Amino acid sequence: MSVVLPSLTTFDPETSSEGALDPLGLYLIADQLATRLVPAVRERMQRIRFLTAMAVGAIVTEEFEPSSVEESCAPWLVWEWLVVESLLRSPTIASELRGVPGTLVTKRALNSHKYLDDKSYLKTPRIFGFHGVYKRLAIHLGLVDVHMKPQAGAEELVLAWAHDQGWTNLRDANPVLDAWRTGVRRSLEAKPPRTHTYWNGDAWEQLAQSLKPDGAGKRERKVLSRLLLNTDHRALGALGDIWGLQESMDDESYCEEKMVEELKNRAPSLLPLLDAISFYEAFCRKLSDGFNVIRTEAAKADIRGLTVTDLGSDQAFESSAANLTDAFEAAYTSLQVIDNGLASQFDERFQRFSGLMPVEEVSIALCEHHEAIQKGKNDSGKRTWFDRLGGDRIYLRHQYRENVPGPQPDRLVHAYRGRPIRNFYKDLR
Structure with a gap:
């Protein structure tokens, strides 16, 4: 009997929009x-404070015209490079980071050539960078528009952030914001554009400490919570009901199955x-x-x-x-x-x-x-x-052939936003 040998081909990488293989199109x-x-919340979201980083970045980069630079190096993306690089440069933050898109490629780039650019960062930052991941939510909540320009909500959030940083108003924060604008400008003007700031270690550390994912202050947390729990035209569907379940759950018992069943009792509509x-x-x-x-x-x-x-x-x-x-x-x-x-x-x-x-x-x-x-x-x-x-x-x-799960008849196949909301809740407590 003749045997047809199988052909070995390149591994099919993870391509699902939420980072999971989907062999049956489910x-x-x-x-x-x-x-x-x-609405507007995605499974890849883990750290709510990236909304603040986006709002601050929108104000920092507002004066820059996207048409004046290469599309792959938009001002908001250069800001993202600087934020992620600062977090990886910080000796007190880097080892504790979780839920920060692009950390692996950033670490590799810093070890290799000490800067970030469009070739060494994420291949599709508009999808997988923190702006890409959180853009839909930031737009829905009125923080930025589709071009990452600040909207009314951004000023309120940034003002709360500035108060928590020790400034009385945004005018007092201008020296720091101007320094960050200069860093963005220098990076855009580099040939080719890259993180090129002339900052010393203290300047990098200030940016990292100001926007580290677990560093939201009291006023900032209050604004972020209110934005998430809005009941007006910016309401986020069942987020408020899911939020109300969090206090009675802990990380060990928290699961999507329990969340869905509890919601049936909590929200008959x-x-x-x-x-x-x-x-x-x-x-x-x-x-x-x-x-x-x-x-x-x-x-x-x-x-x-x-x-x-x-x-x-x-x-x-x-x-x-x-x-x-x-x-x-x-x-x-x-x-x-x-x-x-x-x-x-x-x-x-x-x-x-x-x-x-x-x-x-x-x-x-x-x-x-x-x-x-x-x-x-x-x-x-x-x-x-x-x-x-x-x-x-x-x-x-x-x-x-690796990691094939056995039958799990009592488990949901997919997640329904329970985990990101749980993470938001923990970050804002």
Whole structure:
């Protein structure tokens, strides 16, 4: 018997907008549901004080015209370089940093050539830098506009920050703000633009201490809390209700599952959305657990690969595939209650799981679904996590054999903004 050898290809990097692999295309609808629950907050958000760093930066860079510099070195981005570099330069802060985008590449750049520029910083800072991560929230709260220019809310927040720093008003803070403006200007004028400030260690340390992620003062915390808990046109959906759950929870017991269930009791008006989340997650859990069983068994197979239809007699796979049609129908119906368009999107993406089928056919359907999702991820498509050796036989690529979770029937597949809100709460207590 001839054996078709699998082709080894480059590892498919993490590409989900929230930094997680999404081999079954489950994240898109989950993210839309989470956005309905808490608008403008994203899972990558961890430290609320970056809103202050953005507000201060918007005032510092307000006089600079974006058109006068390279697009990849916008004034707000140069400000971001300076803030992140200052935090990494500070001996009292660097070792304790968490939740700061770009620290690894910054540390590498400082060790290599002692400065940051557009080539040594994040490849897509507009998405993964702190401005990119927090921009939507900062705009929603009225701190900056789409061009990172200060709005009315920025002055109030910066004034509170200035008071906590020991200044009576923004005029008293001008010498420091002017020094930071000069640092931005010098960096922009460098050829090519880079962090080029002529600052000594004390100047770097002052910037770091003024904006370190866990350093918000009493007045600043009060303004940030009020902004997050607004109930006017800038309200953040269920954030206030989730905030109200925080005092009764601790880090060890805090989980998304508990948050969703507690919200059902606390906010009855959210029940249709929370039910949609619960039913969609139940469907996602079945697909996710089933796919992970396939990976687990495929990792055990030899070079001849795994015949996926053999999983029809596997207890774990059979459990994940049980009542799959019912789970599809419940998810579709609950999504229809809140948004027909979202229900149609669900139906179009997961239609192959809508009808009754034997367990062994579910295994084939999962493989085919994964192939379709990977193919549609971009113009050229992403490679599948396995190679096909025949109609029902696969060979799992080595990069995807590690850290395969077992079935987790009681856990949500996706997060629904509970963790970032928990982090905000802890930072502002």
